[in-house]
Amino acid sequence: MMALRKGDSVEVHSKQEGYVGSYYEATVVKPLEKNKYIVQYKTLVTDDEKYWLKEVVDATEVRPSPPKVKVSVSVSGFKQQDYVDAYDNEGWWVGRITGRTSPTHYSVYFDSTNEELSYPVSRIRVHQEWINGKWFTSQ
Template identity: 55%
Template sequence: MAFHRGDAVEICSTEEGFLGSYYAATVISPVGKSRVLVQYQTLLTSDESMPLREIIRAAEVRPTPPDVQVSDFSVFDEVDAFHNDGWWVGRITHIEGPLYYVYFSNTADEIAYPFSQLRVHQEWKKGKWVPLLKRR
């Protein structure tokens, strides 16, 4: 997929400890045929003085998923939870009042989130977004 200056994208982290997480960014410019220069929306440089910019392999970049409106989530729903400045893929294990408990298989952690920090998990497949709800 070709990306252009100004495109809103998400970067899939391939770093150990961050696998399965996605970070919002904007394309600054293509770099050759297989890389793009991006500026992150939530990650900062090491001195925290400005947004982090990186050259990323295009294979690690996807468009920003569309917003899927839901009024709540159910146990076993696959969701993205906003945590540590990025979106992490997990599964709802139980619900207590306003909190949804999400299990992350890559870290074996279970963390409680309010509805506002969750979104429907979607996969980018063959150039289309596929929402995943109630997968077991």
């Protein structure tokens, strides 16, 4: 398991019902004992909306922020059934490309919610998995 340090940019994989399949950008505030971290989210706020949300998360729910992968929309772009992350509701959600709705928009199907939604390419990224300390793309 990779040790993260204070200030590291990470993503937290939610295991809560209704949020499975989503990743939220955060920063490590402090490593704790027993493979836990205090993180501060970059997009989620407290109930009163005054502060960025902080919480203790297990190391199994945290991964480094993925590297950027460029996709040329004008040349080939995403293909049907490509796994992608779509930015929605303050986080990145894992889905599959089901088609193109315009030159700059794609339809994405989400297994976790059984929904298909259209997104501009600016809110879609190549899905990557963090496995044994390395990044792997699904393409």
